[in-house]
Structure formats: structure tokens, C-alpha cells
Amino acid sequence: MRSVLPIALLVVACAHPVIERAREPALTYAIAIDETLAHMRVSVCPSAARLPAALVPIHRAALAHLASVELVLPDGGVRALPVGERIDLTEAPPRACVRYDVDFTACDEPHGPPSCARAGRDLFAPTSTWLLAPETRVIAAHYAMRLELPAGVHVTPFGARESSPGVLELDDRAFAFVSYVAFTHDEAHALAVPGGGCVDLVTLEGALAASDADRTEWLTRAASASARVTGTVPSERLTTIVVPTIDVPSMPVVFGVAGRGMQPTITLFVSANATAEPLVHDWTAVHELAHLLIADLDEDQWLSEGIATYYEEVLRAREGLLSEADAWSAIASGFERGRAGCQTGVTLREASRTMHSSHAYACVYWSGAAIALLADTAYRRAGSSLDEAIVRAWPRRAEHTSATELVRWLDGETDGVLAHIAATALDATTFPDTTAALAADEAAVAMRHAIMNGPSPTPSNPSSCTR
Ligand SMILES: [Zn+2]
Numbered sequence: 001m002r003s004v005l006p007i008a009l010l011v012v013a014c015a016h017p018v019i020e021r022a023r024e025p026a027l028t029y030a031i032a033i034d035e036t037l038a039h040m041r042v043s044v045c046p047s048a049a050r051l052p053a054a055l056v057p058i059h060r061a062a063l064a065h066l067a068s069v070e071l072v073l074p075d076g077g078v079r080a081l082p083v084g085e086r087i088d089l090t091e092a093p094p095r096a097c098v099r100y101d102v103d104f105t106a107c108d109e110p111h112g113p114p115s116c117a118r119a120g121r122d123l124f125a126p127t128s129t130w131l132l133a134p135e136t137r138v139i140a141a142h143y144a145m146r147l148e149l150p151a152g153v154h155v156t157p158f159g160a161r162e163s164s165p166g167v168l169e170l171d172d173r174a175f176a177f178v179s180y181v182a183f184t185h186d187e188a189h190a191l192a193v194p195g196g197g198c199v200d201l202v203t204l205e206g207a208l209a210a211s212d213a214d215r216t217e218w219l220t221r222a223a224s225a226s227a228r229v230t231g232t233v234p235s236e237r238l239t240t241i242v243v244p245t246i247d248v249p250s251m252p253v254v255f256g257v258a259g260r261g262m263q264p265t266i267t268l269f270v271s272a273n274a275t276a277e278p279l280v281h282d283w284t285a286v287h288e289l290a291h292l293l294i295a296d297l298d299e300d301q302w303l304s305e306g307i308a309t310y311y312e313e314v315l316r317a318r319e320g321l322l323s324e325a326d327a328w329s330a331i332a333s334g335f336e337r338g339r340a341g342c343q344t345g346v347t348l349r350e351a352s353r354t355m356h357s358s359h360a361y362a363c364v365y366w367s368g369a370a371i372a373l374l375a376d377t378a379y380r381r382a383g384s385s386l387d388e389a390i391v392r393a394w395p396r397r398a399e400h401t402s403a404t405e406l407v408r409w410l411d412g413e414t415d416g417v418l419a420h421i422a423a424t425a426l427d428a429t430t431f432p433d434t435t436a437a438l439a440a441d442e443a444a445v446a447m448r449h450a451i452m453n454g455p456s457p458t459p460s461n462p463s464s465c466t467r
Contacts (some may be wrong), residue, residue: 001005001117005066005327006064006109006355006363007224010276012073012281024047024048024136025047025141025142025143025144025163025169025274026046026047026048026138026142027045027046027047027051027052027139027143027144028044028045028046028047028145028146028338029042029043029044029135029143029144029145029146029148029300029458030042030043030045030148031145031147031148032147032148033147033148033149033150033183035150035153036121037104037118037122037123037160037183038100038103038104038105038275039102039103039104040104040125040130041069041099041101041102041178042082042099042100042101042102042130042132043097043098043099044098044099044100045071045097045098045099046095046097046131048165049094050092050094050096050314051089051092051096051097051098051226052089052134052135052136053088053089053090054086054087054088054089054090054133054134054135055086055087055132055133055134055135056085056086056087056129056132056133056135057128057131057132057133058127058131058132058175058178059114059116059127059129059135059163059178060085061115061126061129062119062128062129062131062132062369063083063084063085063100063101064106064115064129065102065104065106065116065129065130065251066083066100066101066102067083067101067102067103067107067465068083068100068101068222069081069082069083069087069098069099069100069101069102070098070100071089071092071096071097072096072097072098072099073093074093074094074095074096074288078099078376078412079126080100080260082255086134086135087100087244087455089146089397093375093434096158097393097457099392100131100132101210102129102130102178103117104118104123104125104129104290107123107124107125107129107169111184113128113130114128114178114365115128115129116129117243117245117269118245119204119205119206119245120185120204120205120244120422121185121205122179122182122184122185122204122205122206123183123184123204124178124180124182124241124243124267125180125183125205125432126178126180126259127179127181127261127352128176128178129176130306131175133175133306134175136380137172137175139174140171141171141172142170142300142435143169143170143171143174144163144167144168144169144172145158145160145168145169145170146166146167146168147166147169150184152185152186153185153186154183154184154186154187154188154202155181155183155184155382156180156183156184156188156200156202156241156265156288157188157200157202157237157239157260157263157343158179158181158263159169159262159263160174160337160370160374162208163190164314166257170262171262173261173262173398174261174262176261176400177259177261177267177296177400178256178259178260178261179259179260179261179262180239180241180259180265180267181264182202182204182243182418183242184203184204184205185205186202186203186205187202187244188200188201188202188239189201189212189215189216189351190201190465191216191219191220191223191461191465192460192461192462193219193220193223193224193227193233194220194223194224194457194458194459194460194462194466195223195224195226195227195232195457195458195460196227196232196236196240196457196459196460196461197223197232197233197234197236197237197238197356198224198236198237198419198464198465199219199220199233199234199236199238199239199240200238200239200240200263201215201219201239201240201242202235202239202240202242202464203215203241203242204241204242204243204244205244206240206243206244206245206260206272207244207272208244208270208272208274209272209273209274209275210270210274210275210276210279211276212275214276215242215276215279217241217276217280217283218276218279218280218285218286218336218379219240219328220286221280221319221321222285222286222289223289224284224287224457225249225289225315225316225318225321226289226290226292226315226317227404227457227458228315228316228318228393228454229293229311229387229390229391229454229455229457230293230295230391230455231389231455231456231457231458232318232458233457234292234328234397234450235263235264235292235294235398236464237263237464238263238264238292239263239264239265239413240265240266240267240268240285241264241265241267241268242268242270243267243268243269243270244269244270244272244316245269245270245271245272245378246271246272246367247271247272247273247274248271250307251271251272251275251276252267252270252274252279252282252284253268253270253271253274253279253282253284253285254269254270254271254273254375254422255268255269255284256268256269256285256287256288257288257298258288258289258291258292260292260296260398264292264398266283266285266288266289266292267288268284268354275418280321280425281316281322283313283316286315286316286319286321287308287309287311287312288308289309290307290308290312290315291304291308292397293307293311293390293394293397294393294397294400294406294410295396295398295399295405295406296399296401297392297395297400297401297403298400299352299353299399299402299403300331300354300402301354301355301424302348302351302352302367302368302371302403303363303368303371303403303406303407303422304368305364305365305369306364306365306366306369306370306371306372307366307367307368307369307372307386308325308368308370309334309366309369309372310331310369310372310376310386311372311375313327313328313330313331313334314327314451314452314454315454317452318452318453318454319422324448324449324452327452328438328448328452331369331373333365333433334362334365334369335364335369335370335431337372338358338362338363338365338366338367338369338431339366340362340443341360341361341362341363341366342360342363342429342430342431342441344358344360344363345429346429347426347427347428347429348363348364348425348428349425349426349427351363351364351367352364352368352426361442366424366431366442367431367432369382370425370431370434371418371421371422371425371432372386373434373437373438373451374421374425374432375389375410375418375421375422376451377436377437377447377451378421378449379416379418380447380451381467382388382417385457386410387410389410389412389418390410392408392409392410392411392412393409393410396409403422407419407422408460432455435463457467
């Protein structure tokens with residue numbers, strides 16, 4: 001399935017912001033993984049006297065891998081705890097730690113994120129499969145993570161600074177979002193990309209027709225395309241994880257997903273036989289990077305998928321990966337598929353809410369893209385553009401929010417252009433009317449030409465990879 005799972009995986013946290021940042025890490029995670037990358041042992045110890053009242057998986061996917069949980073008492077004694085959705089620690093004595101074992105043997109059968117996957121000797125293991133978080137979190141708290149990796153094994157760059165040698169300092173983002181993590185025998189290559197940022201590119205083991213140079217070219221062009229909204233890439237530093245997978249003819253990228261956390265990522269499951277040319281022209285990497293242009297949403301996928309789907313075509317045209325005519329043709333045929341998929345008599349609001357059970361992906365993604373086009377043309381008639389709306393919402397792109405709030409950030413006001421277009425489309429049971437935007441008259445043609453020609457990326461800067 002060439003779907004792009006709209007994974008928005010915020011953990012419901014009871015946040016009690018404090019003014020001053022704590023000096024000590026709230027918890028220290030010591031993480032050891034065995035040589036076969038099949039078993040992980042995690043020890044969680046508090047800096048203060050007591051553990052939190054409970055630990056909870058940051059995603060239910062972890063429940064399939066959590067093998068055992070134990071309380072480690074200050075005298076060295078060990079007490080088994082029930083494995084479940086909530087590890088109750090209210091009975092833990094002062095200075096006790098928690099130790100849990102994670103089993104990755106089931107990752108040999110790939111299911112795609114937020115599950116894990118094995119590729120050769122390497123392991124793709126999102127934090128959804130192994131990370132337990134305090135049930136109640138203080139947003140300003142920070143956490144220490146010490147990783148013990150087998151010789152020759154590297155972990156995907158986390159984006160965390162080392163608070164002391166070998167100890168990473170994590171903040172609440174590590175728990176608020178699923179991070180896509182890979183344990184690999186090859187190190188990441190840092191690429192200074194157009195748009196002024198740095199991309200850490202890591203490739204798991206496995207048969208792959210695309211060479212190092214091919215992957216570099218592909219992801220450099222995709223990053224450059226993503227910079228053709230604001231001039232810069234969505235994050236100064238981000239990670240791309242390439243997972244070789246079975247060959248699916250005509251699908252260079254079988255699956256893609258954008259992730260957030262300490263360092264944004266895109267993960268791309270690549271067809272074994274995909275070569276440079278189809279990869280460079282494929283939409284998936286540009287789509288996933290476009291997700292990172294705006295804040296994360298866990299519902300209302302019409303908005304995040306709509307903007308990513310619209311820009312996957314627009315940005316490839318701006319980057320020269322598609323002709324303008326081909327980009328408009330792709331958009332028009334996407335609208336046709338969306339229109340066909342929306343014939344269920346439910347509103348877009350409802351289709352978006354039930355998308356994962358009804359599989360109304362074409363309806364939701366392309367209705368959202370149609371809303372993005374309608375908003376872009378309406379903004380432009382008023383002297384602005386969707387690009388400028390992205391710039392308005394840019395400072396908050398690493399946050400998690402609701403669609404209502406994100407629309408307000410994009411519009412720069414309450415009840416603005418996008419809010420009005422979305423309100424009409426969400427309550428309709430028919431596909432948004434894009435006739436005027438796609439018309440043959442001179443003004444519409446000029447508008448469409450302007451859409452496909454956006455800002456150039458700022459030049460690459462090698463120093464962005466040394467920070
Ligand atoms: Zn998407």
C-alpha cells in the first residue's frame with residue numbers, strides 16, 4: 001500500500017509547567033541493546049528519591065514488545081511487576097528503579113511505522129515500540145539517556161546534546177512525539193542541503209539498487225524542494241532514514257512517514273530495485289518533508305494531509321522535478337480520485353474523523369489539497385499566498401495543536417480566509433468546487449503559473465552540519 005500513515009502520536013500528558021528548568025534530570029534511562037538487536041533492556045532511575053506514580057508506553061505499539069517489567073529495590077532485590085498499559089509504581093520504595101525488557105524478534109515481519117522493522121542486521125525501532133514515559137510529566141523537566149550499543153552499531157541522530165560524555169539530554173519532546181529511530185551498522189552521513197540546513201542520512205542494510213550517491217542526490221533535491229516555501233528547510237537539522245524493502249514495481253518508495261521529537265525525521269521504505277531517476281522524481285520524500293512545514297495534528301488529517309499533498313506537487317514543480325503542466329495534471333487527477341472517494345454521503349469532517357476505519361484516504365487527502373488550492377488562490381487575490389500563511393505559522397511548526405488553532409496561525413487572524421473555506425468544505429458531503437481555480441481564463445492561468453514558481457532555497461552551508 002502506497003499510503004502515508006498520518007501518524008500523529010501525541011501522548012496525553014498532564015502538564016504542569018514550571019517557571020524554572022530543573023537542574024537534575026527527572027529520570028535517567030540506561031538503554032542496552034544486544035548484539036543481534038533483538039533484545040533491549042531499559043533501566044529507569046529517578047534523580048529524586050522516588051519514581052513517578054506510573055510509567056506508560058508512549059504508544060500502544062510498545063505493548064506488543066514489552067516482555068517483562070521489574071522493580072529494582074535499593075537493596076538489589078527485584079520484584080516483578082505486571083506488564084500492561086500502566087506500570088503502577090505507587091508502591092515503589094524510595095530510591096527504587098524500574099527495569100524493563102523489550103523484545104524486537106517480532107520486527108522480522110515488517111508492518112511499517114509505528115511498528116518496527118528489521119533490514120539485514122539493522123533495526124528500525126521507533127520509540128513507539130520501546131519507550132515508557134512518566135504518566136504525569138512536567139513540561140520543563142529534562143531526562144538523561146545513556147545508550148550502550150554493541151561494537152559497530154550506531155543509533156540515528158537524536159538531536160539531543162550530550163550533557164556529559166555518553167549521556168544524552170532529552171526534553172519533553174522525546175515523550176510527546178514518537179521518534180523514528182534506527183540501530184544501524186553504517187553511520188549517518190551529514191548532508192548540507194539547499195535551504196541552509198543539514199540532513200543526517202542513514203540507510204539500513206539490505207538490497208538496494210540506489211547507491212549512496214543516488215540517495216544523496218534524491219534527498220538533497222527533496223530537501224531543496226521543501227525549502228521552496230520559505231527559502232529554508234523545515235528544520236535546521238533533520239534525519240532521513242532509508243529502509244530497504246521488497247521491490248514493488250512502479251513504486252520507488254513503498255511507504256513514508258514524517259516524525260517529530262528531539263530531531264524531526266522522515267522515514268522512507270524504498271523498493272529494492274528503485275533507481276536514482278524514479279526516486280528523485282517520486283513524491284513521497286517531498287510530501288513527508290512538507291508535513292514538517294506546519295505543526296503536528298493528531299486529528300483533522302484533512303489539514304495536514306491536504307497541505308502536504310498539495311505541496312508534494314507544487315514543490316516538485318518549483319524544484320524542476322515535474323513540469324508545471326504535469327504538476328497540474330497530477331493535481332487534477334488527484335481531485336478526480338478524491339471526488340470518487342467522497343461519494344459516501346458523509347461530510348468531510350466525518351470522513352476525516354473516521355479515515356483509518358473507512359480507508360477514505362483519497363477523499364480526505366485530496367479534499368484537503370483542494371482546500372489548500374482554494375486558500376492559496378484566495379490569499380493571492382488578497383495579495384498574500386499559502387506560502388506566506390506557512391511563514392505566519394512557521395515559528396510554531398514544531399508544536400502539536402488542533403486544526404482550528406493551526407488555521408488561525410496560518411490565517412494570522414480569527415475567521416480568516418482559510419477558516420471560511422474550511423468551514424464550508426468540512427460540512428459539505430461533496431468534493432470542494434475547484435472549477436474556478438482550474439479554469440482556462442487568463443487570470444486563472446496566471447495564478448496557476450505563479451503558484452508553481454515560489455522562492456528559491458537559500459544556498460547550502462557546510463557549517464550547518466558542524467553545529
Ligand atoms: Zn502525509
